[in-house]
Amino acid sequence: MISVAAASARRRVLKQSTAQSNSALQMYTRSYKTMHKPTLLNALRPRMRAPNTPRVWRSVHVRALSYSALPRFVARAFRVPIAGVGVGAGAFGYANYKLDELRRQTSTFLTDVQDTAADIYDSASETLSPFLSTAGSALGSFRKSAKGTIDSAKEGVSSTYDSLAATVQGLEAPEWLKSLGSGGKSGGSDDGSGDKGKSKGDSEPEGDGKGVAVAAAALGTATARSKAAQDNEEEEEEKKPTVDNLPPTDLLSLTKKLISIRTILQSIDQSDTLKLPSIVVIGSQSSGKSSVLEAIVGKEFLPKGNNMVTRRPIELTLVHTPHTEPYGDFPDLNMRHITSFSSIQKILTDLNLSVPAEKCVSDDPIHLHIYSPNVPDLTLIDLPGYIQIANIDQPEELKGRIEALCEKYIKEPNIVLAVCAADVDLANSPALRASRRVDPLGLRTLGVITKMDLVDPGMGAEILRGNRYPLGLGYVGVVTKPADRKRGRRGDDENLTDAVMRREEGFFGANQEHFNPEPTADGKGKSSVMVGTGTLRRRLMEVLEGSMAGSLHTISNAVQLELEEASYQFKVMYNDRRISAESYVAETVDTLKARFNSYAAQFTKPAVRERVKEMLDEKVMGVLEAIYWSDKRLSSGELNALAVGDLKKALALEAASPASSSWFGGKAPEPAKGAGKELPAQRELKDVETYWRYKLEAASGLLTKSGVGRDSTNLVADGLRALIDNIVTTEPMNHHPAYAERIVQLSHGILRQYLTLTSDQVENAIKPFKHDVDVDLREWGIGQEKSVALFEKEIGMLEGRIAEIKGRIGGGRRLRTLMDYVRGREKREEERKREALRTARLRYWKLATLSSIPTDLPLSSYFPREIDSRLIYDLDRTEVQKFARENPAIRRHLDLQDRKDKLEQCMVQLQSLVNLRKDSQSNQGRKQSGLFGGIF
Numbered sequence: 001m002i003s004v005a006a007a008s009a010r011r012r013v014l015k016q017s018t019a020q021s022n023s024a025l026q027m028y029t030r031s032y033k034t035m036h037k038p039t040l041l042n043a044l045r046p047r048m049r050a051p052n053t054p055r056v057w058r059s060v061h062v063r064a065l066s067y068s069a070l071p072r073f074v075a076r077a078f079r080v081p082i083a084g085v086g087v088g089a090g091a092f093g094y095a096n097y098k099l100d101e102l103r104r105q106t107s108t109f110l111t112d113v114q115d116t117a118a119d120i121y122d123s124a125s126e127t128l129s130p131f132l133s134t135a136g137s138a139l140g141s142f143r144k145s146a147k148g149t150i151d152s153a154k155e156g157v158s159s160t161y162d163s164l165a166a167t168v169q170g171l172e173a174p175e176w177l178k179s180l181g182s183g184g185k186s187g188g189s190d191d192g193s194g195d196k197g198k199s200k201g202d203s204e205p206e207g208d209g210k211g212v213a214v215a216a217a218a219l220g221t222a223t224a225r226s227k228a229a230q231d232n233e234e235e236e237e238e239k240k241p242t243v244d245n246l247p248p249t250d251l252l253s254l255t256k257k258l259i260s261i262r263t264i265l266q267s268i269d270q271s272d273t274l275k276l277p278s279i280v281v282i283g284s285q286s287s288g289k290s291s292v293l294e295a296i297v298g299k300e301f302l303p304k305g306n307n308m309v310t311r312r313p314i315e316l317t318l319v320h321t322p323h324t325e326p327y328g329d330f331p332d333l334n335m336r337h338i339t340s341f342s343s344i345q346k347i348l349t350d351l352n353l354s355v356p357a358e359k360c361v362s363d364d365p366i367h368l369h370i371y372s373p374n375v376p377d378l379t380l381i382d383l384p385g386y387i388q389i390a391n392i393d394q395p396e397e398l399k400g401r402i403e404a405l406c407e408k409y410i411k412e413p414n415i416v417l418a419v420c421a422a423d424v425d426l427a428n429s430p431a432l433r434a435s436r437r438v439d440p441l442g443l444r445t446l447g448v449i450t451k452m453d454l455v456d457p458g459m460g461a462e463i464l465r466g467n468r469y470p471l472g473l474g475y476v477g478v479v480t481k482p483a484d485r486k487r488g489r490r491g492d493d494e495n496l497t498d499a500v501m502r503r504e505e506g507f508f509g510a511n512q513e514h515f516n517p518e519p520t521a522d523g524k525g526k527s528s529v530m531v532g533t534g535t536l537r538r539r540l541m542e543v544l545e546g547s548m549a550g551s552l553h554t555i556s557n558a559v560q561l562e563l564e565e566a567s568y569q570f571k572v573m574y575n576d577r578r579i580s581a582e583s584y585v586a587e588t589v590d591t592l593k594a595r596f597n598s599y600a601a602q603f604t605k606p607a608v609r610e611r612v613k614e615m616l617d618e619k620v621m622g623v624l625e626a627i628y629w630s631d632k633r634l635s636s637g638e639l640n641a642l643a644v645g646d647l648k649k650a651l652a653l654e655a656a657s658p659a660s661s662s663w664f665g666g667k668a669p670e671p672a673k674g675a676g677k678e679l680p681a682q683r684e685l686k687d688v689e690t691y692w693r694y695k696l697e698a699a700s701g702l703l704t705k706s707g708v709g710r711d712s713t714n715l716v717a718d719g720l721r722a723l724i725d726n727i728v729t730t731e732p733m734n735h736h737p738a739y740a741e742r743i744v745q746l747s748h749g750i751l752r753q754y755l756t757l758t759s760d761q762v763e764n765a766i767k768p769f770k771h772d773v774d775v776d777l778r779e780w781g782i783g784q785e786k787s788v789a790l791f792e793k794e795i796g797m798l799e800g801r802i803a804e805i806k807g808r809i810g811g812g813r814r815l816r817t818l819m820d821y822v823r824g825r826e827k828r829e830e831e832r833k834r835e836a837l838r839t840a841r842l843r844y845w846k847l848a849t850l851s852s853i854p855t856d857l858p859l860s861s862y863f864p865r866e867i868d869s870r871l872i873y874d875l876d877r878t879e880v881q882k883f884a885r886e887n888p889a890i891r892r893h894l895d896l897q898d899r900k901d902k903l904e905q906c907m908v909q910l911q912s913l914v915n916l917r918k919d920s921q922s923n924q925g926r927k928q929s930g931l932f933g934g935i936f
């Protein structure tokens with residue numbers, strides 16, 4: 001119970017309590033209100049401390065109330081008022097420790113704790129206010145009523161504990177809450193180091209009352225514990241993998257997930273509907289954009305040079321990847337895992353300079369992903385810097401082109417990072433001007449003031465307060481010119497971020513009075529401002545996460561719609577039939593082989609024989625033409641003297657000869673038995689016959705000596721070549737010209753390899769038959785028919801020619817005479833030819849019917865094997881994909897299937913995030929802080 005006297009003393013002392021404890025309380029209360037105030041700007045503009053400055057009063061950002069941050073919040077909630085009074089803080093330090101234990105409980109339970117935390121604070125504040133007064137009174141009122149005051153203090157303490165216990169009792173073990181009292185009362189030594197916010201009273205234990213000494217001792221312990229807890233907490237914070245860049249919601253890595261969704265969406269669609277927000281970096285040339293980006297990434301990787309080296313947007317995806325050596329990927333170029341950042345810089349420079357100088361800028365983006373344990377999860381787009389006026393060697397419209405490019409990127413939902421140099425008047429900043437056009441309130445614009453070291457710190461801090469050009473997301477001041485980089489243990493350069501932050505710590509630390517001024521008693525003093533690359537990184541993560549979370553529903557709906565459309569098309573067009581690049585390649589090879597085999601099956605012996613015959617027919621005709629038809633003795637009429645009758649006689653003689661069948665073997669026909677002495681006609685006939693025989697021999701020689709083996713082998717090889725050509729110029733190989741060419745080369749190679757060998761084999765096979773031809777009657781008959789048909793064909797051609805001549809000469813008697821003459825000639829000619837043909841035909845026929853011509857060229861067995869080994873096993877995954885996509889029908893099929901799959905994948909991920917959000921919101925109830933209680 002608090003006595004009436006003590007209550008009035010408290011009221012009195014409350015008014016007079018030390019400025020610091022009062023201001024501490026006010027400050028804390030203000031922080032708390034800020035924290036809970038749902039107004040946008042308060043949420044958007046957390047107050048940051050300058051690096052290297054002790055954490056005195058730190059406002060807690062709304063979103064910082066995530067699960068992981070909760071115990072810290074509770075600790076802070078307790079710490080401030082306790083430090084102000086200095087009594088009982090040990091107990092609260094213990095409470096803090098105990099609450100830390102709670103952190104390890106389930107998330108549901110933690111959410112409850114979070115909800116209850118505010119109540120604890122309320123009751124703690126209420127309880128501590130009178131207690132503060134009491135303590136103040138005790139210290140400030142002449143030490144006389146020390147005992148009473150101490151009693152009062154004790155009462156206040158126990159009342160505080162009771163209140164805490166009552167509040168937290170519902171959560172867990174009341175024992176430890178009860179034990180808080182004893183913990184708070186136990187003595188300890190003051191280490192003398194106190195927080196700035198600590199009441200002066202604690203270090204000035206003046207007075208003679210033991211109670212005061214006890215109170216002071218208690219205060220010392222409390223402060224020590226509170227300080228220890230704070231140090232612990234800071235240490236813990238520092239030990240985290242990325243020091244200052246770990247997202248507060250790392251428990252769920254929301255940004256990481258959304259970035260991965262964004263990357264998937266980017267790979268299937270460039271339309272605006274499926275875009276998650278990104279941070280777009282704009283600013284004048286030399287404003288320090290590259291330096292800021294490199295300070296964030298911790299590596300030098302951006303193109304450098306005077307000749308406007310940033311000509312294309314660089315879409316940078318940073319992926320926080322613990323325990324890896326930093327590396328970069330250019331996914332569009334299929335260049336992966338590049339660990340040398342100077343190589344990345346070189347590639348970026350080349351890609352930028354690939355835009356011709358006369359064009360100067362292009363809106364075709366370069367995609368670069370950087371994986372590192374030192375980067376936060378962020379997506380940033382670097383754009384060419386605004387210029388005031390084009391150089392003499394640049395196109396005049398360049399200024400407008402750069403503006404248009406930036407305009408395109410700073411549209412919603414992107415976040416604008418407007419980079420301005422501190423030494424250039426903000427009124428002249430094209431970045432701010434451009435952002436104001438699309439975002440007048442600056443709700444999605446964060447200002448970055450670079451080169452803070454180049455202006456007077458007071459002036460710099462004034463710029464950061466943003467009174468002249470207010471921005472919803474505020475300004476962050478940086479000095480991105482790094483300090484000299486230290487050498488690491490392994491001789492490597494210090495991380496750029498660390499070097500920059502060291503420089504910033506030096507600069508901002510030395511000018512704390514400007515960047516992190518002491519709060520004034522009336523609370524109207526200058527507030528601290530956001531400074532440092534660390535702060536910028538955190539701020540960017542917060543803003544991006546908030547923005548992405550805000551886009552979650554819109555993007556989920558858009559993805560859902562796209563997915564429905566893609567599924568519908570997939571059903572209608574492909575009946576939900578799935579394919580893969582690999583299956584297409586396998587099918588194509590099967591088709592090739594099957595087609596080859598089916599064509600090769602046509603190369604049966606009879607079929608080949610038929611082709612060889614045709615070839616020889618052609619040859620026979622050629623031989624006839626060369627040997628007979630163009631014979632001058634024929635055309636001069638010399639042979640005409642040989643009357644048909646004589647010929648008939650000669651033929652009769654020949655027919656009567658028993659050696660007729662072997663006559664063609666080269667022996668001259670013997671005169672018929674009993675023929676007696678030779679008749680003149682017979683003699684004449686003999687002469688003529690010798691001539692004819694010579695001709696026949698010559699014809700036969702021409703046929704056989706020309707190399708039937710080689711010709712027939714060539715014939716088959718040509719057939720196979722034509723077959724391959726046919727295969728590769730039809731579906732599906734017509735879509736793969738490079739591979740078709742490879743197949744042609746391959747098969748021609750195989751043919752070349754075996755051609756000589758095969759033709760030698762054929763030659764050898766037919767050799768025995770060349771001079772010993774056997775013809776049976778059936779073959780003879782067939783041969784004759786064939787010969788007649790062939791000859792008739794020739795005659796047909798000749799008739800055509802005669803008709804042409806007739807047409808030219810005209811009709812009438814003259815023509816009739818001529819015709820009679822020609823007919824007579826024709827008739828004779830025909831007979832002669834028939835005879836000649838018969839003999840020649842027989843020879844060739846015998847050759848053509850050789851049964852041993854090997855038609856099985858090795859190609860048919862080698863080819864399918866070679867296709868497998870040289871065309872398929874050679875291909876890696878990317879080549880298989882590339883091959884399949886060369887076929888437009890397959891590409892469309894794969895694209896749609898891919899799109900559908902990726903949309904499904906995104907939808908699942910988005911849905912889980914949406915559900916999480918719902919859960920998180922319902923758990924948080926009235927509080928909008930936490931996971932998605934974001935900034936937007």
Ligand SMILES: Nc1nc2c(ncn2[C@@H]2O[C@H](COP(=O)(O)OP(=O)(O)OP(=O)(O)O)[C@@H](O)[C@H]2O)c(=O)[nH]1
Binds near residue numbers: 284288450452478
């Ligand atoms: N003193 C000082 N110089 C800086 C700071 N930041 C960047 N610079 C220098 O300013 C110059 C331009 O910086 P960049 O980062 O290349 O600027 P940019 O905007 O990327 O330039 P462009 O790519 O040409 O548009 C460089 O010489 C930097 O060293 C800083 O904080 N302080």
